[in-house]
Amino acid sequence: MRIGPAGFRVGSDWRRPIAELENLYRDYPKPEDGVPDFTVRLFAARPWRRFVRPAVMIGGDFTIPDAAPLPLDLGLLAAEMGMNLQMALAQRRYLLLHASCVERNGRAVLMTGESGAGKSTLAALMMARGWRLMGDEFALVDPETGLIHGFPRLVSLKNESVAVMQAALPQARFGPPQLKTPKGDIRHLVPDAASIAAMAVPAVAAHIVFPRFGLERAIREVPPAETFVRLTQASTNYVALGERGFDALTRLVTSVPATAIDYPDAATAIRQVEALA
Amino acid sequence: MRYRAAALASLRIVPLDVLTAIYHRASGQTHIVEAPVPEILAALGEETMGVEAILDRLARDYALVDPDPAALTDRLEELAAAGLVARA
Amino acid sequence: MSARLLVAALRDPASVAEFNAAGWTALISAARAEQMIGTLAHRVAGLPMPAAAARILDDARASAEQGRIAALWEAEMARRALAPIGVPVILLKGTAFVAAGLEAGRGRHIGDLDILVPRDRLEEGEAALLAAGWEWVKPDPYDDAYYRRWMHELPPLIHRERDRMIDVHHTILPLTAAPTPDAAALVAGAVEIGCGLFMLSREDVVIHAAAHLFADGDLAGGLRNLWDIHCLIGEFDAPGYVERLRERAQLHGLLPAVDRALRLSQWLYGAGAPLTPIDRPFVRRLLGRDGWGRQRRKVSEFGFYLRGHLLRMPPAMLARHLWTKWRKGYRPVG
Numbered sequence: 001m002r003i004g005p006a007g008f009r010v011g012s013d014w015r016r017p018i019a020e021l022e023n024l025y026r027d028y029p030k031p032e033d034g035v036p037d038f039t040v041r042l043f044a045a046r047p048w049r050r051f052v053r054p055a056v057m058i059g060g061d062f063t064i065p066d067a068a069p070l071p072l073d074l075g076l077l078a079a080e081m082g083m084n085l086q087m088a089l090a091q092r093r094y095l096l097l098h099a100s101c102v103e104r105n106g107r108a109v110l111m112t113g114e115s116g117a118g119k120s121t122l123a124a125l126m127m128a129r130g131w132r133l134m135g136d137e138f139a140l141v142d143p144e145t146g147l148i149h150g151f152p153r154l155v156s157l158k159n160e161s162v163a164v165m166q167a168a169l170p171q172a173r174f175g176p177p178q179l180k181t182p183k184g185d186i187r188h189l190v191p192d193a194a195s196i197a198a199m200a201v202p203a204v205a206a207h208i209v210f211p212r213f214g215l216e217r218a219i220r221e222v223p224p225a226e227t228f229v230r231l232t233q234a235s236t237n238y239v240a241l242g243e244r245g246f247d248a249l250t251r252l253v254t255s256v257p258a259t260a261i262d263y264p265d266a267a268t269a270i271r272q273v274e275a276l277a
Numbered sequence: 278m279r280y281r282a283a284a285l286a287s288l289r290i291v292p293l294d295v296l297t298a299i300y301h302r303a304s305g306q307t308h309i310v311e312a313p314v315p316e317i318l319a320a321l322g323e324e325t326m327g328v329e330a331i332l333d334r335l336a337r338d339y340a341l342v343d344p345d346p347a348a349l350t351d352r353l354e355e356l357a358a359a360g361l362v363a364r365a
Numbered sequence: 366m367s368a369r370l371l372v373a374a375l376r377d378p379a380s381v382a383e384f385n386a387a388g389w390t391a392l393i394s395a396a397r398a399e400q401m402i403g404t405l406a407h408r409v410a411g412l413p414m415p416a417a418a419a420r421i422l423d424d425a426r427a428s429a430e431q432g433r434i435a436a437l438w439e440a441e442m443a444r445r446a447l448a449p450i451g452v453p454v455i456l457l458k459g460t461a462f463v464a465a466g467l468e469a470g471r472g473r474h475i476g477d478l479d480i481l482v483p484r485d486r487l488e489e490g491e492a493a494l495l496a497a498g499w500e501w502v503k504p505d506p507y508d509d510a511y512y513r514r515w516m517h518e519l520p521p522l523i524h525r526e527r528d529r530m531i532d533v534h535h536t537i538l539p540l541t542a543a544p545t546p547d548a549a550a551l552v553a554g555a556v557e558i559g560c561g562l563f564m565l566s567r568e569d570v571v572i573h574a575a576a577h578l579f580a581d582g583d584l585a586g587g588l589r590n591l592w593d594i595h596c597l598i599g600e601f602d603a604p605g606y607v608e609r610l611r612e613r614a615q616l617h618g619l620l621p622a623v624d625r626a627l628r629l630s631q632w633l634y635g636a637g638a639p640l641t642p643i644d645r646p647f648v649r650r651l652l653g654r655d656g657w658g659r660q661r662r663k664v665s666e667f668g669f670y671l672r673g674h675l676l677r678m679p680p681a682m683l684a685r686h687l688w689t690k691w692r693k694g695y696r697p698v699g
Contacts, residue, residue, distance in 0.1 A: 033418070043659075228298060239305070246307055254293065306438075360441075
């Protein structure tokens with residue numbers, strides 16, 4: 001399937017993860033020209049582990065050594081992790097930022113922060129309020145144009161945010177529960193039809209937000225050099241892109257305002273972000 | 278010890294705010310630096326110079342208030358470790 | 366097996382004109398698995414192909430170019446660290462190819478920096494590198510003692526700021542291996558390639574590639590290694606070159622390895638060569654990647670792992686080494 005500008009081929013020793021992907025990604029297009037950018041493979045750690053206590057190893061064009069296998073119940077999660085891994089390790093056309101991204105009127109808001117900052121949930125809640133979801137995990141900066149390209153894969157919701165989103169989007173489609181993962185209980189949310197339909201449309205970066213959950217409401221303007229350093233840390237391919245990455249990032253931080261927000265609850269955060277954008 | 282800066286053509290220098298981003302083409306590395314690093318690189322230009330000569334030029338071009346050779350040597354050694362200047 | 370597609374595309378780039386989407390997909394996966402996507406990208410640049418494939422290969426060329434810059438910078442930093450004590454930096458493998466502007470370096474993936482240092486300057490060199498910011502990767506006493514006693518290189522060092530590894534060799538084969546290359550002759554024959562850097566002579570560089578292919582590990586990366594050899598021979602060949610190469614290989618005790626490497630690289634990438642029965646399993650292993658980039662023939666893979674070790678370790682030592690590795694949860698296959 002194709003997600004934003006990147007095409008994927010996913011193969012598996014088992015039928016089930018593929019069936020789950022086919023169902024959840026059924027409205028996504030195929031890779032351009034039938035040639036995917038990346039291959040992901042889910043395979044058995046040992047031949048007999050296809051059948052006995054199936055253990056899913058994540059393979060593909062690019063892998064990290066010593067990745068622990070997952071049980072077959074988490075096959076969908078393994079496929080998602082495999083696709084993320086290809087992007088994180090090998091995306092070279094765009095500067096990849098570990099950020100969620102929403103868009104309205106052609107203007108994109110990037111939200112980035114440490115794990116647990118709530119960037120996925122905030123992006124999904126903003127989608128429920130009519131924003132286009134460009135991605136909950138990665139945002140892609142085109143070094144040629146400075147525009148943001150989306151990567152609207154399935155939204156990965158963790159723990160309490162699953163119930164929050166089921167309440168906010170009762171009609172939405174969700175993947176099978178992925179319980180007791182290394183990051184807690186996870187459930188995948190299919191982005192809405194408008195977000196999928198517009199996934200190839202880039203947007204102008206309008207604001208960079210560094211949200212932080214669990215603190216008193218606070219807002220602080222972030223100067224360009226600090227934003228630059230934070231975004232190099234949030235990028236998996238900044239160094240690999242060389243001068244193109246430097247150009248893309250200096251242009252982004254000198255032309256787009258950045259704000260750090262602390263928020264006690266999601267409703268406050270959304271008010272804060274919508275006031276900025 | 279005498280020092281020589283990386284060729285100016287190999288550097289991309291972009292002021293961000295009080296800090297400056299420098300991309301070094303030969304190494305593929307980015308450095309975020311504060312004053313007086315951009316000034317030191319400008320003072321060196323394409324020449325090989327000793328600490329005193331660099332200090333004189335900084336005093337002339339930037340109205341340096343407190344010319345301190347020890348502090349300048351520290352900065353130059355940091356820049357040498359980063360590869361932005363070479364010991365010559 | 367899509368490794369065959371890769372070999373065909375490298376040997377005869379125009380052959381990609383007939384590839385359909387599935388062929389391109391398999392070719393790209395195999396090239397990535399063999400870490401030859403950058404080489405392939407240069408080979409087929411400008412030929413008609415699907416736009417999606419062209420974009421992937423554009424990215425691969427840009428990525429290889431950035432890798433080249435980083436590799437040359439590591440070489441330069443090693444030179445700056447070793448120059449004050451008068452130790453020459455003799456580059457090995459990929460960094461040498463790109464520093465010398467050789468065809469074998471075009472688009473080549475380069476991992477660590479590999480350099481050769483005269484054995485009697487090793488301790489000084491090590492101290493200078495440590496002073497310039499390199500540190501031990503794994504301060505494991507067993508590994509450290511093993512390296513120092515039996516290997517042809519120092520335990521790997523990593524630079525604490527740049528996060529890049531350097532392998533400091535004092536010869537080109539482990540001391541446990543049966544052939545004992547003449548390390549002093551390697552150093553004496555090194556040639557300057559500009560900017561204060563050196564590489565092995567035209568003969569020794571090919572001999573090193575061949576020694577590395579058959580003696581160092583499990584033949585993984587063999588397609589790339591043989592491509593290196595193919596390019597090096599193509600660039601160096603002149604009247605008397607092959608004779609000098611074989612004579613020099615004899616001196617290092619590596620003539621059988623060099624002859625096999627020449628046959629295999631000719632067979633894969635050149636005009637063809639008659640293979641011996643013992644070459645056949647090598648070829649099957651080399652061409653073992655399928656359309657998903659998987660290495661088939663797991664059994665032969667294990668065979669090659671043992672073989673690689675037997676070549677460089679007497680059996681009792683092998684048992685001790687494998688036991689120590691297994692106890693730490695190390696898995697040779699996979």
